[in-house]
Amino acid sequence: MAGTVTAAPLLQVDGLQMHFPVREGVLMRAAAYNKAVDDVSLSISAGETLGLVGESGCGKSTLGRCIVRLYNPTSGQILFNGTDITKLSQKALLPYRQHIQMIFQDPMESLNARHSVGNILEEPLVIHGQGNAAQRSARISELLDLVGLPARSRTRYPFEFSGGQRQRIGIARAIALRPRLIVCDEPVSALDVSIQSQILNLLIDLQKEMNLAYLFIAHDLSVVKHISDRISVMYLGRVVETADGETMYREPAHPYTRSLISAIPVPDPNRREVRPILGGDVPSPINPPSGCSFHPRCPEQQPRCSEQIPSETIITSDHQVRCVLHGASP
Numbered sequence: 001m002a003g004t005v006t007a008a009p010l011l012q013v014d015g016l017q018m019h020f021p022v023r024e025g026v027l028m029r030a031a032a033y034n035k036a037v038d039d040v041s042l043s044i045s046a047g048e049t050l051g052l053v054g055e056s057g058c059g060k061s062t063l064g065r066c067i068v069r070l071y072n073p074t075s076g077q078i079l080f081n082g083t084d085i086t087k088l089s090q091k092a093l094l095p096y097r098q099h100i101q102m103i104f105q106d107p108m109e110s111l112n113a114r115h116s117v118g119n120i121l122e123e124p125l126v127i128h129g130q131g132n133a134a135q136r137s138a139r140i141s142e143l144l145d146l147v148g149l150p151a152r153s154r155t156r157y158p159f160e161f162s163g164g165q166r167q168r169i170g171i172a173r174a175i176a177l178r179p180r181l182i183v184c185d186e187p188v189s190a191l192d193v194s195i196q197s198q199i200l201n202l203l204i205d206l207q208k209e210m211n212l213a214y215l216f217i218a219h220d221l222s223v224v225k226h227i228s229d230r231i232s233v234m235y236l237g238r239v240v241e242t243a244d245g246e247t248m249y250r251e252p253a254h255p256y257t258r259s260l261i262s263a264i265p266v267p268d269p270n271r272r273e274v275r276p277i278l279g280g281d282v283p284s285p286i287n288p289p290s291g292c293s294f295h296p297r298c299p300e301q302q303p304r305c306s307e308q309i310p311s312e313t314i315i316t317s318d319h320q321v322r323c324v325l326h327g328a329s330p
Helices: 060-067 090-097 117-127 133-146 151-155 163-175 193-210 221-227 245-250 255-262
Strands: 009-024 029-045 049-053 075-080 100-103 181-185 213-218 230-235 238-244 312-316 319-322
Touching: 009 060, 009 213, 029 049, 029 060, 029 213, 029 238, 049 060, 049 221, 060 100, 060 181, 060 213, 090 100, 100 163, 117 133, 117 151, 117 163, 133 151, 133 163, 163 193, 193 221, 213 221, 221 230, 221 245, 230 245, 230 255, 238 245, 238 255, 245 255
Parallel strands: 049 213, 049 230, 100 181, 181 213
Antiparallel strands: 009 029, 009 075, 230 238, 238 319, 312 319
16 A cells, blocks of 8 residues: 555645637637646645546546646635645746656656656756756766666657556656655556556655655556545536545445546456446536536436535545535535
8 A cells, every 4th residue: 555644734735627729710719628637636645646537538637737737727725735836837846846747647758758867857857956967867876876777778768668658758757856746647558468567566655755645646446446546537617526535435335436447447257236227428528517517327326416506515534525415515
């Protein structure tokens, strides 16, 4: 599992929104908004892994990019170690960027094909003015060793490596500045199953060694369960349930969470189960349904589900859900 968890949140996200304008006409005015992230709140402590799961298009990656400030959020707050970084300028953000890093889904696209591995790993050290040439060279050797790559890798280029090796390079770049928080945006979804386990174990080992906090974004709940302390389930731009890993799998409270868990393959050819099939498609975030956004697909929907926007219901101190079936809405 993950490293030691402290009480005070390292990252606190409150009411975050990221709405992209949909422009039309000759003047390209905003005719509507794509509500990719719509009122999301979460927290992560130092040394903790929060898994974030949901179907494609639910806003997971957009949320991650907002946290590392690749996007400027529409509204809400992002507090890192108690400081609101939501509206900081690029210059003011620079000291924080070394503490908040990101691992991308496709390492080939995120690594500069024209640069050698040595140059890729040295670049963040140069940008943040860390060390002289000899010290940076020693740090590159240390990083390659940490992620299990040979020293000769520094002179080679990304296209000369396999997918798993390229992801190790991406991880080495992410930890180069000794960050405190890493947003992992589906870091193993493009890899073979056997390589996935290697990368996951590497992330766990690095977390223990460096006391890293992870926001681990994925759509595979079995992967998330392996690495996460807590899990948040996201649907159409909103977090609908958060709980520790064991509780989430043992006692899921939201119908959407139960649907996701029922879709996990069971590695037993002799076991036959009748599983509920989640019908319909994910609605458009440009024109989301009224009330609970999940209600058009919910097997347990009631008339009030289309009228009430669910508020957060606290089941226990470690388990929260947004569903009208579990509490009154404002």
